[in-house]
Amino acid sequence: MKALISVSNKTGLDSLAHALVANGYEIVSTGGTLRYLQDNKIPVTAVSDVTQFPEIMDGRVKTLHPMIHGGILARRDLDTHHQACATHGIELIDVVVVNLYPFQATINKPDVTVADAIENIDIGGPSMVRSAAKNHKFVAVITNPDRYAAIIEAVSTPQGISEEFRRTLAVEAFEHTAQYDACIANYLGALESPNSLPQSLSLHYKKHSDLRYGENPHQQAAFYQPEALSGLSGLIQHHGKSLSYNNLVDAEAAWELARAFEPSQAAVVIIKHTNPCGVAVKATLADAYAAAYAADPVSAFGSIIGVNQPVDAATASAMQTLFVEAIVAPAYTPEALAILMQKPSIRLLELPDFFSFSEPFTQKVIMGGVLYQESNRVIWNKADLSTVTGQIAADQWSDLKLAFTVVKSVKSNAIVLVKQGVVIGVGAGQMSRVEAAKLALMRVQNNEGNQQTTGCVAASDAFFPFPDSITHLGHAGISAIVQPGGSKKDDTVIEACKKQGISMVMTGIRHFKH
Numbered sequence: 001m002k003a004l005i006s007v008s009n010k011t012g013l014d015s016l017a018h019a020l021v022a023n024g025y026e027i028v029s030t031g032g033t034l035r036y037l038q039d040n041k042i043p044v045t046a047v048s049d050v051t052q053f054p055e056i057m058d059g060r061v062k063t064l065h066p067m068i069h070g071g072i073l074a075r076r077d078l079d080t081h082h083q084a085c086a087t088h089g090i091e092l093i094d095v096v097v098v099n100l101y102p103f104q105a106t107i108n109k110p111d112v113t114v115a116d117a118i119e120n121i122d123i124g125g126p127s128m129v130r131s132a133a134k135n136h137k138f139v140a141v142i143t144n145p146d147r148y149a150a151i152i153e154a155v156s157t158p159q160g161i162s163e164e165f166r167r168t169l170a171v172e173a174f175e176h177t178a179q180y181d182a183c184i185a186n187y188l189g190a191l192e193s194p195n196s197l198p199q200s201l202s203l204h205y206k207k208h209s210d211l212r213y214g215e216n217p218h219q220q221a222a223f224y225q226p227e228a229l230s231g232l233s234g235l236i237q238h239h240g241k242s243l244s245y246n247n248l249v250d251a252e253a254a255w256e257l258a259r260a261f262e263p264s265q266a267a268v269v270i271i272k273h274t275n276p277c278g279v280a281v282k283a284t285l286a287d288a289y290a291a292a293y294a295a296d297p298v299s300a301f302g303s304i305i306g307v308n309q310p311v312d313a314a315t316a317s318a319m320q321t322l323f324v325e326a327i328v329a330p331a332y333t334p335e336a337l338a339i340l341m342q343k344p345s346i347r348l349l350e351l352p353d354f355f356s357f358s359e360p361f362t363q364k365v366i367m368g369g370v371l372y373q374e375s376n377r378v379i380w381n382k383a384d385l386s387t388v389t390g391q392i393a394a395d396q397w398s399d400l401k402l403a404f405t406v407v408k409s410v411k412s413n414a415i416v417l418v419k420q421g422v423v424i425g426v427g428a429g430q431m432s433r434v435e436a437a438k439l440a441l442m443r444v445q446n447n448e449g450n451q452q453t454t455g456c457v458a459a460s461d462a463f464f465p466f467p468d469s470i471t472h473l474g475h476a477g478i479s480a481i482v483q484p485g486g487s488k489k490d491d492t493v494i495e496a497c498k499k500q501g502i503s504m505v506m507t508g509i510r511h512f513k514h
Helices: 013-022 031-039 047-051 066-073 079-088 103-107 114-119 124-134 145-155 163-192 245-258 285-295 313-319 334-340 394-407 433-445 468-475 490-500
Strands: 002-007 026-029 095-099 140-142 206-210 222-225 236-239 266-272 275-282 303-307 324-329 347-350 361-366 369-374 386-389 415-419 422-427 457-460 480-483 503-506
Touching (some): 002 013, 002 066, 002 124, 013 031, 013 095, 013 145, 026 031, 066 079, 095 124, 124 163, 140 163, 145 163, 236 334, 245 303, 245 324, 266 285, 275 394, 285 303, 285 313, 285 422, 415 433, 433 468, 490 503
Parallel strands (some): 002 095, 095 140, 324 347, 457 480, 480 503
Antiparallel strands (some): 206 222, 266 275, 266 303, 275 422, 361 369, 386 503, 415 422
């Protein structure tokens, strides 16, 4: 029996190789793997001794040879294949252990050159993997070091590696090469058209974890991640129950909005069903939490909280009294963890790349395809702002920006009300803009402890098609509005603002969220 081993990742390789030799396998290897096995006193034959042809072109050509691929691809149930092997002196290869040049890790380096990337495109490795996976009825292909323990156990039994296990390994192998090719295609495609959407969309994710269920208990669900842990797949869970589908969706919404604020600003975001029900920016995190919670304490029950600074003891103590599904933060102090861990179920999530993570494009699966778009990273362009009526006081600008930042994260149609650094009313997901305005005002009116709307500002995620929303906002005492503009009735809306004594800023940027 023969095993061909050629790996980039040598984790656990010595144990596997010793087990193969102990169970009667002759090992064939190449390059760095050959030297590694020799250094570990493991009997090994060089591929060049099998092929009777040297490795050439700096190792670019070494395993692409009939003596190798014939040994892997030969069907053991066909006499003609055995005859071909006998005629040409080809020895059968029963196990192929291959993982590929680290292309993803290479292109992740900040100073990588295109030449370095090209040299880390593996050719012989994928060819051997695909050959072995195709012939998995007779050949075992191992691409994942996590499988070594199971392989060691299998080869130590009389029956060896079962056909069922070989099929499982073959599926993993084809997934491995598919991901590898997708990564290369995406990298080269980005070089060719760095500012364009790709002509072919290559997406590959591996299972990160099974989830308890999907949006509802009768739906199965799992979380899949890209090759490298990042974003939510790289989160650190310090405490609490396992995450559900809805927890992750809401955690993303909390994180996305919380990181829209500069780390120097203490910001707290309270999310319920992906929409913010309370947002505040204050001098301290504890003050921001208190203000965000007070904006809608009823909706805050069972929420997910996002913060843009490390959670400290004072903030943790304030949060401890509320039933919260999860907290998403860049970090926690030890004192904060000790306080919050007294709640048995709360999920304490830390995101190491809270601010540094970048996703230039987003995708959404629809029936029959995938929608792909640039991520919406712009709040507004200051140079393009136009005050179309009234005057904006200096202290109103920060509230207007807060309102327009938050409205970007609210399901359309959306209206957001802000006063003194606190979101006090949100009208989300309405079929008409006037209903969104009414809902935002109603949420303030229904909250006995909330601030009054007189003197607060409002943001709209899209233009006002009619002046009816302005009338309602004006009667409630709204002093300033920020909106994209662009309606055929902009002039009518502006006139309505003048009559109500409302200042209005147009941004030229719409923030629909579907």
